[in-house]
Amino acid sequence: MTTRIAIAGAAGRMGRHLIEAAHKAEGTRPTVALEAPGHPSLGNDAGVLAGVGELGVPVADDLAAQADDFDVLIDFTLPEVTLAHVRACHAIGRAIVIGTTGLTDEQKQELAEVARDIPVVFAPNMSVGVNLCLKLLDMAARVLGDEVDIEVIEAHHRHKIDAPSGTALRMGEVVAEALGRDLKECAVYGREGRTGERDRRTIGFETIRAGDIVGEHTVMFAGEGERVEITHKASSRMTFAGGAVRAAAWLAGRPAGLYDMQDVLGLKE
Numbered sequence: 001m002t003t004r005i006a007i008a009g010a011a012g013r014m015g016r017h018l019i020e021a022a023h024k025a026e027g028t029r030p031t032v033a034l035e036a037p038g039h040p041s042l043g044n045d046a047g048v049l050a051g052v053g054e055l056g057v058p059v060a061d062d063l064a065a066q067a068d069d070f071d072v073l074i075d076f077t078l079p080e081v082t083l084a085h086v087r088a089c090h091a092i093g094r095a096i097v098i099g100t101t102g103l104t105d106e107q108k109q110e111l112a113e114v115a116r117d118i119p120v121v122f123a124p125n126m127s128v129g130v131n132l133c134l135k136l137l138d139m140a141a142r143v144l145g146d147e148v149d150i151e152v153i154e155a156h157h158r159h160k161i162d163a164p165s166g167t168a169l170r171m172g173e174v175v176a177e178a179l180g181r182d183l184k185e186c187a188v189y190g191r192e193g194r195t196g197e198r199d200r201r202t203i204g205f206e207t208i209r210a211g212d213i214v215g216e217h218t219v220m221f222a223g224e225g226e227r228v229e230i231t232h233k234a235s236s237r238m239t240f241a242g243g244a245v246r247a248a249a250w251l252a253g254r255p256a257g258l259y260d261m262q263d264v265l266g267l268k269e
């Protein structure tokens with residue numbers, strides 16, 4: 001059966017790749033494309049926007065009005081826009097895949113409540129490689145334990161508006177959980193001035209924003225005499241878009257619940 005996909009933020013960096021991925025993947029089809037009211041792309045064909053040729057899917061601004069035309073919404077937009085779409089999907093009973101990062105704790109809480117009634121995949125990074133790295137990080141943290149200093153370094157393009165990246169924060173959470181720490185208490189974001197010696201139980205975050213970097217993450221476990229680094233480098237947004245479309249096909253017809261990419265990829269024990 002073909003999964004009909006709606007794409008929010010269709011004219012955005014990820015939106016265009018999502019249209020292409022949903023069009024090219026077997027078993028999925030982009031049927032709805034959304035942008036905000038007044039957006040210059042409204043009425044344009046989504047396939048033309050994405051560079052894959054005409055698809056007969058004009059960019060529109062009203063999700064609820066197209067409820068009968070899609071099975072799963074994929075949303076890579078802004079936290080407040082994503083939450084409005086979550087509420088709309090709840091009202092019309094549709095599944096949603098969310099890639100948006102930078103949600104507040106309150107927004108995540110609302111998402112968890114809605115996921116009691118509809119199926120939701122929510123993940124800061126949809127690439128297979130990053131999700132494999134999350135497994136490796138759990139193992140590295142358990143083996144190296146409290147004997148090492150842990151730093152998360154991430155680099156992204158100059159247009160990114162949230163920091164640290166959602167992926168970096170998730171990496172920090174995985175490491176903190178493995179070590180029995182609370183990330184909210186042990187995270188240190190950037191350093192400046194007379195900082196004093198490093199406290200071993202902290203987890204440091206460094207952010208680079210420059211040029212057109214698609215997305216790079218390194219977690220460093222540095223001890224006396226050796227260090228381990230686990231690095232992921234994305235060189236194309238298609239790696240995220242392909243993962244999101246795979247998640248949408250996986251989600252169609254599932255029971256209500258809050259899932260992540262580890263569920264989609266079968267990486268949970």
Ligand SMILES: NC(=O)C1=CN([C@@H]2O[C@H](COP(=O)(O)OP(=O)(O)OC[C@H]3O[C@@H](n4cnc5c(N)ncnc54)[C@H](OP(=O)(O)O)[C@@H]3O)[C@@H](O)[C@H]2O)C=CC1
Nearest residue numbers: 009011012013014035036076077099100101124125126240
């Ligand atoms: N989970 C993952 O694997 C990944 C997650 N991301 C995350 O995805 C998000 C988007 O990133 P990116 O594509 O680079 O950002 P962009 O700014 O390029 O895209 C966001 C799009 O959403 C549009 N938009 C704004 N308001 C609405 C609305 N009310 N309805 C529909 N569309 C709207 C924007 O329009 P405009 O700005 O023109 O008004 C824009 O086209 C970020 O949070 C990023 O961190 C990114 C890559 C991978």
Ligand SMILES: O=C(O)C1=N[C@H](C(=O)O)C[C@H](O)C1
Nearest residue numbers: 101124125160165166167215
């Ligand atoms: O904004 C981006 O581009 C990306 N955002 C995600 C994040 O915040 O982790 C994932 C990816 O690295 C690209």
